[in-house]
Amino acid sequence: MELLKCINVEKNYGNKKILKDVNLTIPRGKIIGLLGKNGTGKTTLIKLINDLLIPSKGEILVNGKKIGIESKKIISYLPERTYLDKSMTVEEVIEYFEDFYDNFDAKKARRLLADLKLNTKEKLSKMSKGMQEKVQLVLVMSRNAELYILDEPLGGVDPATRDYILDTILNNFNEKASIIISTHLISDIERILDEVIFINDGKIILTSNADNLRTKENSSIDEIFRRMFKC
Numbered sequence: 001m002e003l004l005k006c007i008n009v010e011k012n013y014g015n016k017k018i019l020k021d022v023n024l025t026i027p028r029g030k031i032i033g034l035l036g037k038n039g040t041g042k043t044t045l046i047k048l049i050n051d052l053l054i055p056s057k058g059e060i061l062v063n064g065k066k067i068g069i070e071s072k073k074i075i076s077y078l079p080e081r082t083y084l085d086k087s088m089t090v091e092e093v094i095e096y097f098e099d100f101y102d103n104f105d106a107k108k109a110r111r112l113l114a115d116l117k118l119n120t121k122e123k124l125s126k127m128s129k130g131m132q133e134k135v136q137l138v139l140v141m142s143r144n145a146e147l148y149i150l151d152e153p154l155g156g157v158d159p160a161t162r163d164y165i166l167d168t169i170l171n172n173f174n175e176k177a178s179i180i181i182s183t184h185l186i187s188d189i190e191r192i193l194d195e196v197i198f199i200n201d202g203k204i205i206l207t208s209n210a211d212n213l214r215t216k217e218n219s220s221i222d223e224i225f226r227r228m229f230k231c
Contacts, residue, residue, distance in 0.1 A: 001064050003028050003147055003178055004049065009058035011044050011202075018044045020202040022058070026147070029175045031192050033210070033221070034182040036199035037229055042182045043080060045199070046151050050077045062147070073102070076145035080152045082132050086125040090118060090135055097139050109142035112168060116161075130157045137165060141172045148179040154188055162188050187222040196221055198228065 004026035011019040019041045026032060036042050047053045049060060051067045062071035084093055090113065098106045113120055116134055124132055137153055150169075154162045162185075170192055173179055183189055196213060198206035206213075206228075210221060217224050 005061045007059045010056050012056040018202050022204055026178055028178055030178045030194040032180050033193045033196045034180050040199050041202040046149055074146040076140045076143040076148045078140040078150040078153055082136055089123050090120040101143055103144040105142050109138055112138045146177050150181045152183055154185050166192050186225050190221040
């Protein structure tokens with residue numbers, strides 16, 4: 001059974017169609033790039049999958065069931081903007097996640113934060129935006145989820161830290177899980193991608209195995225993207 005399936009999904013805001021007849025199947029054990037320019041519907045699709053928005057039309061299934069309380073238990077979501085309470089220390093946030101999520105591994109979170117040399121006794125309000133984003137990513141990847149959805153996980157961090165984050169993503173999900181990464185930093189993430197989904201103007205215009213696409217076009221995913229979306 002597919003991990004995630006979108007069937008004829010549309011989302012309208014008034015008379016404006018943001019997503020148009022999206023059909024999508026996500027298997028298990030894959031790292032998938034959701035790629036498109038800003039404003040093409042990536043974040044709207046992600047919010048629909050996370051039950052933060054309601055489709056205007058169509059259906060979204062996780063493990064063959066409609067999204068809801070059960071799907072939220074197995075989806076670990078990193079939004080584009082930080083949502084953590086900045087008055088809390090990192091340790092307090094870890095304890096909050098441990099209480100809130102049955103599948104949260106606090107020991108793993110503390111180990112990953114130590115690797116990044118982040119002080120768990122420090123308040124989030126005293127940290128830079130990049131450091132806060134590192135904390136949030138570690139928390140998301142420390143859940144033993146079945147589907148990880150990461151919306152722009154590399155935006156606020158330096159290139160050296162990006163490599164560490166990508167390795168963390170690679171090393172912290174199991175073969176029964178999948179990861180969807182939405183980003184515009186394609187050259188930074190393409191080395192870890194198994195599959196790619198190109199979205200433009202609210203429509204899925206391409207889905208492909210990443211290696212097959214590179215071979216077919218004799219180009220990197222980044223180069224293919226730049227050609228397809230050239231202004």
